[in-house]
Amino acid sequence: MPNDHKPILLKTFEIMPRDFTRAGEVSIKVQGTLKSIGFNSDLVRRASICAYESEMNVVMYGGEAIMVLFISSDRITLDVKDDGPGIEDVDLALQEGYSTALPEYREMGFGAGMGLPNIKKNTDSFKIYSEKGKGTHLSMDFYIDRK
């Protein structure tokens, strides 16, 4: 993972797959941490949208996962790594409306195929590594002073 900038705050959160009753709690914690540091509201909003989308991806498709929040002098980084089934075709998953969600998830209002496209839209830089059967690693950057 290319992460040469030194973190000045590092927090880890566990995400449990298929636990729909507690889904969203991790992103609320991330949101709370960023807010209490005092980041501006647009940055907090973008970061928490991405935290939520990636958390829901883990809850719906992934395996046990860790979300890491790094803050360095110029950026906020969210790193989500799971040991789930992985994504077969990453380019396809990045298309709006493409979804492999089960019908019951759609019933609950999830799985509209907007997760990864939404993350792409709200991050300043974003990388996804996935191998079938080995899991997915998502890394999202938000620049503190957006030029």
Added chain:
Amino acid sequence: MPNSDPHIYRAPYVQVDETLCNGCVLCVKACPTKAIRVRDLKAAQVEGSCINCGECVRACPRRAIKEITPQSVDVFHKEVIGDLVVCPSTVIYTQFGENVLPNDVLLGLTIMGFNYVHDQTYTSELYQFAMELYIGETRKIADFPFPLISPICPVVIWLIAYRFPSLLKRIPPIATPREIVTREAKSRLSTKYGVELENIKMLHITPCPAVMMAMKENAPPYVPYGDRVMGINNIYEPLIKNIQELDDDRILHHSSGVGIGSAMSGGEIAGINRNCLAVSGLHQTIRYLENIEMGLLSEVDYVEFRVCLEGCIGGPFTVIDRYRAKRHLQKMIQMFGVEKRIKYAYVRKLYKEGWFFTSRHGLLAGDDPPPLTTSAILEGIERQNRVEEILKFLPRKECSVCGCPDCRTFAEDVADGRAKLQDCFLWEKQKERFKIHLPP
């Protein structure tokens, strides 16, 4: 500290009676902005951002916390009230049982001596249609953040200003029914009698301490009024006598059931023909605002938030129970029907002329503050790390004996130097457990 923008800060609207307060922490735990503390086991004090929600007043078992309400005794003198323009909240129609209709209440007020009585229900219908038009217009703008949030409940707006400032943009610049009635009644009387606008005084009769505060203090987000306000409970006794002795057949109420219904949760959106949602209750409101801030619910057009359960009929200055009021209201809606009694083409014209728009009084203008400097981020993170470090040694029983609402807030107060570790009731035990010998 984030979210303490000075231009929206006002003095708290509650007062603690120190002779009655025994320093229990029920109000501390109830406060949604974590503004109340009990220091040194003495009386509670309001230290931070009060949003007028009234939760602490409801939580206090000893009635030690009181709303600071304006003195309203003088309005009962006949010579004073003759000159006042009275504008009752629609909630008042639900308070007298099912045999008293809105028109009776309005006539009762004229018999009390108020010469100019203005009904709000018709304006509510206009407002609902204007909001529908506004939603339709903004939906066409690409990337406009949705859902929009109703501007009617002032506590919600203050809550957003303190805890969810990124959502301020979503409050539409459409004037609320009470703002429209105030503006229109004043300007009409002014042209009719040739009186200066400033000399026309309105009396608002409201179930809501927050509306009372907003009008008294000219607080954002509403346009300044400088008018008088009184609670429904203050006028109830004299009014009910007049209603029982009614002998008048003028018609002062013109709306359908939709306009009357806006007093309860779901009533405002019942008249807005879009994909809307009604949420009532403080904790539910906070949960939904958190979700909206994370970008959820974007398929919904408009959310009606009311911090009082069941909406304004659950307000603190009401007389009868919210569920009975709801029953009366539902009967009235059936009776008056659900077809709005407005001329749509005319409202469209008014909307195009800007009749419904208002500036949100400084609150919504302006962009986000500039990004934090590196040193400010470092400072914020250092504080955050200190808080986490302190939190490791706390018992996490969330007992609030220290006088803070929870262990995390206590840790924040310690980090900011506003509390001492020794204030924690279990600190001696924690010291033994973690073998801490250092003086903290």
